[in-house]
Amino acid sequence: MIKFCMRIFSLFALSASVFMLLVSSSFASGHGGTTKVGFVYLTTPGDHGWTYAHELGKQMVEKRFGKDVKISVVENVPEGPDATRVIRELAKQGNEIIFTTSFGYMEPTLKVAKEFPNIKFEHITGYKRSKNLATGNIRFYEGRYIQGVVAGLMTKTNKIGYIGAYPIAEVIMGINAFAQGLRSVNKDATISVIWANTWYDPVKEADAAKVHIAEGADILAQHTDSPAMLQIAEKKGALGFGQSTDMSAFAPKAQLFASVNNWGPYYIKKIEQLRNKKWSTGDGPDHWAGNVWGGLDADMLTISKFQNMPGDVAKKAQKAVNDVKTGKVNIFAGPLVDNTGKEIIPAGKTLDDGALWGMNYYLKGVNGKIPG
Amino acid sequence: MDALILTIIATSIPLLLAAIGELISEKSGVLNLGVEGMMLSGAVGALGAVLWLGNPYFGILAGGLSGIFMASIFSIFTINFMTNQVATGLGLTIFATGLTGLAGAPLVGKTIPSLPKIEIFLLSDIPMIGNILFKQDLIAYLSIAIIIFATYFLKYTKPGIVLRAVGDDHHSAHSIGYSVKKIRWFATCFGGMCAGIGGAYIPLVLTPHWSEGMTAGRGWIALALVVFASWIPWRIIVGALIFGGITIAQLVGQARGWPIPSQILSMMPYLATIIALTMISGRMSKNKSIVPASLGKPFVDSQ
Secondary structure (H helix, E strand, O other), rough: OOOHHHHHHHHHHHHHHHHHHHHHOOOOOOOOOEEEEEOOOOOHHHHHHHHHHHHHHHHHHHHHHHHHEEEEEEEOOOOHHHHHHHHHHHHHHHEEEEEEEHHHHHHHHHHHHHHOOOOOEEEEOOOOOOOOOOEEOOHHHHHHHHHHHHHHHHOOOEEEEEEEEEHHHHHHHHHHHHHHHHHHHHOOOOOEEEEEEOOOOOOHHHHHHHHHHHOOOEEEEOOOOOOHHHHHHHHHHEEEEEOOOOOOOOOOOEEOOOOOOOHHHHHHHHHHHOOOOOOOOOOOOOOOOEEEEOOOOOOOEEOOOOOOHHHHHHHHHHHHHHHHHHHHOOOOOEEEOOOOOEEOOOOOOOOOOHHHHOOOEOOOOOOOOOOO | OOOHHHHHHHHHHHHHHHHHHHHHHHHHOOOOOHHHHHHHHEEEEHHHHHHHHHHHHHHHHHHHHHHHHHHHHHHHHHHHOOOHHHHHHHHHHHHHHHHHHHHHHHHHHOOOOOEEEOOOOOOOOOOOOOHHHEEEEEHHHHHHHHHHHHHHHHHHHHHHHHHHHHHOHHHHHHHOOOOOHHHHHHHHHHHHHHHHHHHEEEEEEHHOOOOOOOOOHHHHHHHHHHHHHHOHHHHHHHHHHHHHHHHHHHHHHHHOOOOOOOOOOEEEEHHHHHHHHHHHHHHHHHHHOOOOOOOOOOOOOOO
């Protein structure tokens, strides 16, 4: 009886692992001089958000290098000890460069990088580095500044509903950048934040969106991963912004634009460096975010088409994009005051990157307090 | 206010359906921990059917059938091959998570029309109540009908009493000539159907798209609700509404800036479940009869 149970169970396990192999490994046919590249994904491209954006980056690599690269992908890798095993396995299989695409892979990547000094590792969004471990990140907050500008011009109720995942620096930075954009065009509008305490739960994200709308918000923004919020906006006649990828297919009448994570150019650059034997961890400033922290000007963050807004709003939004790109606008330039009236920096100063990663306050324009 | 109450109801319905299905299944002595998996397959089945056939009502049908399909797999193993129900149920959820991911891959990025609201003649014009209770979609009405049916079925009909007998003492039920296996097959498939329709509610009404693992743990909450309701159907309505109510209240609290940390608010629904479970298990030691006595035990008819 127990034996039978175990047999059934191993059958399940076996089918699950065969299944994983089928789904997760995409092999380009190998030739001489090919570079073996490994990717570790947190979920599957089916999330249509974070991991999907990495998948698009991987596809750009395939397109650019063709048969010169041989890519292995492992999907659905939980952050923690399992990640160490997966990364080590990719290293053993002879991948020459391995991209680990979630914050929680930081320690596992560091550990495996020490074991394989000849293999290059690239950790996305982390801050720990070593000789053969580089880090890359995107200035997501720049897109949120543009969202703030558009929201400020489009809102009628002057109430913006924002759905955050967790109150960590990256998300708070985004909210504050949004507030800066918002107040650059509309001093009366305010943002209220609902923390979902999850990156991904479509039903909860939808509920949060419904509550925001019931409380009077007419523009919604999110820092969670599913398109649920936009779908609610579409249904209830509100407007909002897409996250990580263009989500206009889900909300053709509600999406104003999406901030799109564009990892392709970064991947291509790093693989190119490796192939030319010029790979390095980069010489960017050693700030929290990593060696490479690119935004709109580096083309690592792109803005999808402006939709569902009058032409003059789109024009102003485009101008804001250009100003951020050229550096004419510094999003966190003083005077900065937090939402309790305390001065953060006086006029003439700007927050440096380190200060962004230490944000634990809301700027003026955001309601409430950061929990915890 | 209307809008918030409607949101609470909407967020409760998948839980309510999955829980009543599991209740019937547990009453017959089958503990199926695969609710989460059956809900996922219902969701992907419903979305696929609507994309293919165009009409959202086919989604309800397809959701139910997908749930029954998953429940049949579970039944074959646990009822016919007498495997351990807990292990098989967990296996079913793991299997369904993978299978729906594969089946759902071509559906990613597509969106479907939502299930229409049905206004009930005259009743829907009653102020407040009409808007909340009588302008719902078919699944919402269906879920209430299933609760009423389940109450009546278990209490007043012969098949219902036989089903309970099978769950309480399968050997006695067998010895007086009832087919334990058939009855458990029926109950498990009914549970699968309800869980499937509950899962289907998510893409059909709440967020009309497919993304992997989109039920995000609601199947587990449904399992807890059955215990919370102490295997009495109408209490599932109360439990589901309390859970939905707390979920929405914590979101409203944040939007309005109530001075309570959001983490504590997020924890509330789970805390309420744990407190309810503790209270019930305290009562259970006094009155053991509320738990089906053969729950989770495989039936071996050669004995």
